[in-house]
Amino acid sequence: NAGVTQTPKFQVLKTGQSMTLQCAQDMNHNSMYWYRQDPGMGLRLIYYSASEGTTDKGEVPNGYNVSRLNKREFSLRLESAAPSQTSVYFCASSASRGSYNSPLHFGNGTRLTVT
Amino acid sequence: QKEVEQNSGPLSVPEGAIASLNCTYSDRGSQSFFWYRQYSGKSPELIMFIYSNGDKEDGRFTAQLNKASQYVSLLIRDSQPSDSATYLCAVNTIDFGNEKLTFGTGTRLTIIP
Numbered sequence: 001n002a003g004v005t006q007t008p009k010f011q012v013l014k015t016g017q018s019m020t021l022q023c024a025q026d027m028n029h030n031s032m033y034w035y036r037q038d039p040g041m042g043l044r045l046i047y048y049s050a051s052e053g054t055t056d057k058g059e060v061p062n063g064y065n066v067s068r069l070n071k072r073e074f075s076l077r078l079e080s081a082a083p084s085q086t087s088v089y090f091c092a093s094s095a096s097r098g099s100y101n102s103p104l105h106f107g108n109g110t111r112l113t114v115t
Numbered sequence: 116q117k118e119v120e121q122n123s124g125p126l127s128v129p130e131g132a133i134a135s136l137n138c139t140y141s142d143r144g145s146q147s148f149f150w151y152r153q154y155s156g157k158s159p160e161l162i163m164f165i166y167s168n169g170d171k172e173d174g175r176f177t178a179q180l181n182k183a184s185q186y187v188s189l190l191i192r193d194s195q196p197s198d199s200a201t202y203l204c205a206v207n208t209i210d211f212g213n214e215k216l217t218f219g220t221g222t223r224l225t226i227i228p
Contacts, residue, residue: 042119043159043203043218090158103149104216106158 002026006091006107013081013114021076021110023091031094032074033058033104034066036087043090049074050096081114088112118142119206121219130228134191138204138219141185148180148187149205153221159203163189194226 004025013019025032034046045058049068063085065077074093078085088111092104120139128134136150147166151159165171165178165187177190187206191198201221208215 040123040220042220043205045216103161103164104151104159106160109158 004091004093004105004107006089006110008110009108011110011112013078013112015082015114017081018077018079019081019112020078021089021091021112022073023075023107024073025091025093025105026072027093027095027105028071029093029105030071030096031102032068033092033094034064034074034076035090035092036060036085037090037109038087046076046089081112083114086112086114118217119204119219121202121204121222123220124223125225126222127225127227128194130194130196130226132194134194134198134224134226136189136191136202136204136222136224137186138188138206139186140204140206140217142206142208143182143185145182145185145206145208147207148178149207149216150176150178150187150189151203151205151218153201153203155200162202191224196226196228199224199226 007022030051033048035043037043044060047066049055052071055066067075088109090109091107094102096102118141149164150162152162153159163178165180171178175192179188201223203221204219
């Protein structure tokens with residue numbers, strides 16, 4: 001059982017380049033999320049998808065776009081990367097967003113450096 | 116004031132002792148509380164969740180919740196070197212139908228053999 005799979009694991013971009021982070025889950029979860037983790041800042045929500053066909057902004061959405069391709073896949077796109085987007089990105093999923101005891105399952109993370 | 120506060124540590128505890136990790140939160144309407152463990156360079160993994168006042172035990176781990184004082188803690192009994200990690204507190208609040216999960220910055224725990 002793979003759980004949540006993210007690709008790539010590492011990426012280096014130049015300022016202005018674009019890229020897409022891929023995420024897939026095989027737990028039949030309805031909700032999916034993209035977080036970034038920075039030292040001293042904790043995990044911050046970028047975008048989430050409560051269910052297939054819906055996406056919503058989180059705490060720090062500027063500079064990002066997302067696509068919920070189907071129930072399994074949720075991608076994060078950086079259209080024009082900036083050094084401030086250097087971070088570790090985590091995809092996560094949960095059975096549902098409305099259930100208050102529905103824990104997150106995280107992927108292994110993508111370490112992105114923008115120079 | 117941060118919404119979820121944790122002492123960043125590092126917290127050093129001798130092997131076999133009890134490690135006590137604390138978390139305070141600002142929103143009195145918060146309803147569920149999670150502890151995640153994150154090893155260096157790895158992703159967070161859920162250890163426990165709690166949503167009722169009092170204690171909840173799972174093996175060597177005990178989560179304690181006091182909504183009146185707005186704190187949640189995690190006790191790790193018989194600490195092992197493998198418990199050395201960063202522990203993230205997360206607080207879930209539902210406000211006018213909008214759900215928000217806020218993470219603390221984490222406490223780094225080191226178990227000393």
